[in-house]
Amino acid sequence: MSRLSRTCAIVGAAETDTIGKRPDRSRLGLHAEAARNALADAGLKPSDVDGIFSAPAGPNELSEYLGIVPRYVDGTSVGGCSYMIFVRHAVAAIAAGYCDVALIVHGESGRSWLDMPGLDGPASPNGQFELPFGTRGAPTTYSLPVLRHFHDYGTTRRQMSHVPAATREWAILNPRAMMHDKGPVTPEDVEASPLVCHPFHLLDCCLVADGGGALVVTSAERARDMGRKPVTILGTGEATAHRMVAQMRDFTVSESTVLSGKTAFAEAGLGPSDIDHLMLYDAFSFTPMLFLEDLGFVPKGESGPFVAETTTGPDGRTIYRTGPGGELPMNTNGGGLSYCHSGRYGMYALIEAVTQLRGEAGARQVEGIETSLVHGPGRQFAAAGTVILANA
Amino acid sequence: MTYDGALPRPTPETRAFWDGTKAHRLMLPWCEACGQPHFYPRAICPHCLSDRLDWRQASGRATLYSYVINHRPAKGFEAPYVIAAVTLDEGPRMLTNIETDGPPEPDALRLDMALEVVFADVTDEITLPRFRPAP
Numbered sequence A: 001m002s003r004l005s006r007t008c009a010i011v012g013a014a015e016t017d018t019i020g021k022r023p024d025r026s027r028l029g030l031h032a033e034a035a036r037n038a039l040a041d042a043g044l045k046p047s048d049v050d051g052i053f054s055a056p057a058g059p060n061e062l063s064e065y066l067g068i069v070p071r072y073v074d075g076t077s078v079g080g081c082s083y084m085i086f087v088r089h090a091v092a093a094i095a096a097g098y099c100d101v102a103l104i105v106h107g108e109s110g111r112s113w114l115d116m117p118g119l120d121g122p123a124s125p126n127g128q129f130e131l132p133f134g135t136r137g138a139p140t141t142y143s144l145p146v147l148r149h150f151h152d153y154g155t156t157r158r159q160m161s162h163v164p165a166a167t168r169e170w171a172i173l174n175p176r177a178m179m180h181d182k183g184p185v186t187p188e189d190v191e192a193s194p195l196v197c198h199p200f201h202l203l204d205c206c207l208v209a210d211g212g213g214a215l216v217v218t219s220a221e222r223a224r225d226m227g228r229k230p231v232t233i234l235g236t237g238e239a240t241a242h243r244m245v246a247q248m249r250d251f252t253v254s255e256s257t258v259l260s261g262k263t264a265f266a267e268a269g270l271g272p273s274d275i276d277h278l279m280l281y282d283a284f285s286f287t288p289m290l291f292l293e294d295l296g297f298v299p300k301g302e303s304g305p306f307v308a309e310t311t312t313g314p315d316g317r318t319i320y321r322t323g324p325g326g327e328l329p330m331n332t333n334g335g336g337l338s339y340c341h342s343g344r345y346g347m348y349a350l351i352e353a354v355t356q357l358r359g360e361a362g363a364r365q366v367e368g369i370e371t372s373l374v375h376g377p378g379r380q381f382a383a384a385g386t387v388i389l390a391n392a
Numbered sequence B: 001m002t003y004d005g006a007l008p009r010p011t012p013e014t015r016a017f018w019d020g021t022k023a024h025r026l027m028l029p030w031c032e033a034c035g036q037p038h039f040y041p042r043a044i045c046p047h048c049l050s051d052r053l054d055w056r057q058a059s060g061r062a063t064l065y066s067y068v069i070n071h072r073p074a075k076g077f078e079a080p081y082v083i084a085a086v087t088l089d090e091g092p093r094m095l096t097n098i099e100t101d102g103p104p105e106p107d108a109l110r111l112d113m114a115l116e117v118v119f120a121d122v123t124d125e126i127t128l129p130r131f132r133p134a135p
């Protein structure tokens, strides 16, 4: 266990009032609404904040927008895991005395596309060596490593189809989930949905939404005197291995995930068997499968058989291993696949872990959990960030 | 009809690569310090950070490392089409397209199959390196 473990806690966590379709809010407006809600959750005022960590809005943009003059800023912007990395950086900054109250903010107009950034320019590496070959957003690049995993480890299309099916079961229990009232899906339904980019069908792909979320992190000492039951930060990790998917050295291993996960577990003094609840960023059905392997929850190459093994409940319902009633509850808000995905989903994964650890998840609450691990990628298995949390 | 797909804008580090494809030659930067080629072309060798780079023509042979068949086309493309990661015989990996006779079929695209480069002159200035199954 490292000296930084348990020194900080999450004392505020909230999303925008609603998620999904928000034509009333721009990118910055979504950041601001989320920041306001997280500060209210923490019982703090804007003037209490002395550290701003934000993406895709830069901390300069956001401090201006919120009227805050922080003494510490961090604009790490490496994709969807930027928020896990912000939690890690906040722990370090608070330990160093550089700030006392860290406000970590996300907001994206992924669906309405109000004030969102454009594609990389034609002179960038991506503009020269990916876009001219017809890549078109995440479905065409996150999909690229999948067939290599199938080839090398015998992973199958049918196995992968169990991930969206299991995740939908959680969304049905979550009234805020975009797919809450869309009914269950079976692995067969996933394969019958329209082809987007072989091997991905529509139901293999995350949703497209508007939304925002924010966290407030402070020292464990200060957290004890605050209104909310603190969620303690046990360990964190980060890494980045590449930016463009074709530069991934081995398509069957997320190197950044391996490094980030090891770092977080070492800092926490824990291993995979100590984790009660998992949030593994599901940009696509295959994404969390690779993370299960590279974080050590299943042996290399065995995520397919792992996710595909189901049991039948007393009511005849299918129980997925990562679904409600399963042995490894994962993506319990409904995930990027069935909850919401604004582009950089990591913030929502963190907020769900906090909600579960506070025991406030309603019908989807996983009983008796003490620890949660949140992990995500930035772009296609390129960067990675890991956060291990506890409610004691 | 004019090509309306995304086009690269060469930089000083990549100019020799795009000049090469225009002349229907696949050029790679080789490091004179450590002896290794790399891709995409950089100002320094990613293996040893030397800037002593020498452009040499590659064989144009590669193997299929992984691929997708895209059904929601980018501008300038007609679905379905193959986006692939190929491993050049010289070692580096590149993203490209695989040209097939007729619509691409997963059964006909086996990983590790041998490929060879073909050059698509999409505009007067830009030629894209694509691959097709080797005969």
Ligand SMILES: [Zn+2]
Pocket: B031, B032, B033, B034, B035, B036, B045, B046, B047, B048, B049, B050
């Ligand atoms: Zn070198």
